[in-house]
Amino acid sequence: WLDPAVLMAQRPMGTLAKIEVASYPLLGRHARRAGLMFVDRDDPVHRAAALLELVRHWREGAHFLLFPEGTTTTGDGLAPLYEGGLRAAFRLGLSVLPLRLESPDAHYPWIGEASLPPHIQDLCRSERTRVRVHPGTVMAPTGDEDAWLRNLRTFLEPRSN
Secondary structure, rough: HHHHHHHHHHHOOOOEEEHHHHHHHHHHHHHHHOOEEEEEOOEEEEEHHHHHHHHHHHHOOOOOOHHHHHOOOOOOOOOOOOOOHHHHHOOOOOEOOOOEEOOOHHHHHHHHOHHHHHHHHHHHHHOOOOOEEEEEOOOOOOHHHHHHHHHHHHOOOOOOO
């Protein structure tokens, strides 16, 4: 839930988020006000509708932030990617700028079945929270779509420090 805020503080853009974010205490209300689009990942019809809406925004020239993992991890590995938005970008001829986020602070990621309020309390109690944003190289949609996705995934894989 913090990753979009970190990135949107650098550059305002649209964001596609899982539907659960809309119901987060306090955060959901701000997310809706900020114009986040929500997708129910368990509903194929809703996923398709969200993808069509995303494509409409892209055709209008909007920039969007996608989190193809759809979750936060401890940084030990990359979760399976939701590829729909990435494949749509490729097919529309849109370049993407992959970003990898990491934090050396154990309290930063909200993972698994952890409850949100205790996580927010941990963040608030912390003297500081460090987040590093590692930009990749802009990836133009050239060549084979599957190879392009593999290259993107390779960049997104966590690195050893």
